[in-house]
Amino acid sequence: AQRVTQPEKLLSVFKGAPVELKCNYSYSGSPELFWYVQYSRQRLQLLLRHISRESIKGFTADLNKGETSFHQKKPFAQEEDSAMYYCALSGGATNKLIFGTGTLLAVQP
Amino acid sequence: SAVISQKPSRDICQRGTSLTIQCQVDSQVTMMFWYRQQPGQSLTLIATANQGSEATYESGFVIDKFPISRPNLTFSTLTVSNMSPEDSSIYLCSVEPWTGDNEQFFGPGTRLTVL
Numbered sequence: 136a137q138r139v140t141q142p143e144k145l146l147s148v149f150k151g152a153p154v155e156l157k158c159n160y161s162y163s164g165s166p167e168l169f170w171y172v173q174y175s176r177q178r179l180q181l182l183l184r185h186i187s188r189e190s191i192k193g194f195t196a197d198l199n200k201g202e203t204s205f206h207q208k209k210p211f212a213q214e215e216d217s218a219m220y221y222c223a224l225s226g227g228a229t230n231k232l233i234f235g236t237g238t239l240l241a242v243q244p
Numbered sequence: 245s246a247v248i249s250q251k252p253s254r255d256i257c258q259r260g261t262s263l264t265i266q267c268q269v270d271s272q273v274t275m276m277f278w279y280r281q282q283p284g285q286s287l288t289l290i291a292t293a294n295q296g297s298e299a300t301y302e303s304g305f306v307i308d309k310f311p312i313s314r315p316n317l318t319f320s321t322l323t324v325s326n327m328s329p330e331d332s333s334i335y336l337c338s339v340e341p342w343t344g345d346n347e348q349f350f351g352p353g354t355r356l357t358v359l
Contacts, residue, residue, distance in 0.1 A: 167346055179287075179336070179350040221286065230275060230346050231302075232338075234287040 137162050139224050139235035147241045154212045156238050158205045158222030166226040168198055168205040171234075173219045182220070183207060192216070212242045246271055246341050248351035256357045257327055264323045265354045267337030272317035275340040277348065278310070282333045290335075293320045327358045 138161040148154055160166060170183040182191055185198040185205060196207035205222060222235040247270040257263050267276065278290040290310055291299040299312040313321045324331050337351040 178352045181347055181349075184347070225346055230340055230348075231277065231289050231292060232287075232348060233289070236286040 137166075137224060137226065137233050139222050139233055141220075141222055141235035141238050143238045144236070145239045145241065147243060148212050149243050150214055151211050154209045154216070154240065154242075156207045156220050156222075156240065158207070158235060160203050160205065160222075160224050162203075162224055162226055164226050166224045168196075169223045169225065169232070170194070170196055170205075170207050171221045171223055173221070175218070179221070212240075214242045214244055216240060217242045246273060246339050246349045248337060248339060248349060250335075250337055250351040250354050252354060253352065254355040254357075256359065259328050259358055261327055262323055262325045263327065263356060264321050265335055265337075265356075267320045267322070267351055269318045269339050271341065273339040273341050274317070276314060276320045277338045277340075278312065278320075278322045279336040279338065280333045281336065281353070287336065290322070324356065327356075329358045332356055332358045 140159045142157055168185040171179050172182040173179045183196045193209045194207050198205050219237050219239050221237045223232045225232050249268045251266045276293045279287040280290055281287045289302050290305045291301045291312055293299045293312045293314040295314045295317050309325050311323045334353045334355050336353045338348045340348050
């Protein structure tokens with residue numbers, strides 16, 4: 136079955152601390168993995184995708200096929216990083232997205 | 245990118261009634277999707293709406309309950325029929341532009357409360 140798991144509902148860190156948001160997936164083929172972010176009172180937007188391998192707002196994410204994970208990291212958290220982060224998977228011909236349950240990141244001053 | 249608007253932004257409805265949500269995009273897109281986000285939960289895909297064909301529904305969602313229209317490449321509607329309090333959710337429209345890179349853009353959502 137296709138599934139995305141984000142084990143932490145809430146992650147609270149202090150400003151300047153490293154952040155790791157975890158994501159594990161279950162998929163029989165070769166999926167495409169994404170991180171979407173929703174800031175307070177804003178719409179959901181794409182943050183990262185594994186095929187681009189780029190860093191956005193200091194966040195990077197690596198696809199580990201052996202561990203079926205797509206964790207994202209940032210070395211120094213900022214208060215403006217506080218948001219809801221969703222890991223998502225896309226596979227097959229339909230390009231539909233399967234979302235994890237989300238992790239609320241709270242960066243304390 | 246694509247700019248997406250949804251109407252209404254929110255509504256409070258009585259059980260047994262129906263509500264139609266509109267999704268408008270500022271450019272032509274091939275694929276449009278409708279998601280539901282129930283309180284405290286993640287997004288769940290309801291259906292994929294492609295222009296010129298019937299919508300494809302995910303397991304647990306049926307056309308009688310969630311009829312969808314896709315009359316052209318910039319517009320779609322989702323109707324929530326015969327509503328019950330369990331239908332209280334945020335309903336989101338998303339689109340995938342013709343860029344071929346699988347990126348989806350999301351609308352602001354419609355917050356529905358059923359009394």
